[in-house]
Amino acid sequence: MRTIDAKHLKVLAEVAREAARRAYAPYSKFRVGAALLGASGEIYPGFNVENVSYGLSMCAERTAIYNALICGEKAFQAIAIWTDSESPVSPCGACRQVLTEFCGDIPVLLCAGRTGRTRRYRLKQLMPAAFFDFPGAGRHRKKP
DSSP, rough: OOOOOOOHHHHHHHHHHHHHOOOOOOOOOOOOEEEETTTTOOOOEEOOOOSGGGGOOHHHHHHHHHHHHHHHOEEEEEEEEEEESSEEEEEHHHHHHHHHHOSSOEEEEEETTTTTOEEEEHHHHOTTTTOSSSSHHHHHHHOO
């Protein structure tokens, strides 16, 4: 498991902050940005996109992953998630599951924009019981 140094995490946090500025959040006013570091060294930004029908909204973490996949990236090293909040905010359950599906046990840096506080986790700490243990799962994908 590769370790990501503080310099790379700082760059990811800045890209996530910039992505959050482009978020479309007219309903919640809660802007979120994400920056996903690919194995290639490329950084893929994502931001939340809301819809008046909340179920149709998309989180920043998933837009970053889908952005990377569209560009052909298949392996990932780390993700930073920036929110305009007092305390770091953890990804929702759907994002944790999607991150687990595509990223394995990568470092996750959570950044609180209002205070500058950060928290660092491994993805398995945030998603210790990922949805892989069901009949047929092993036929399509190995567990991370």
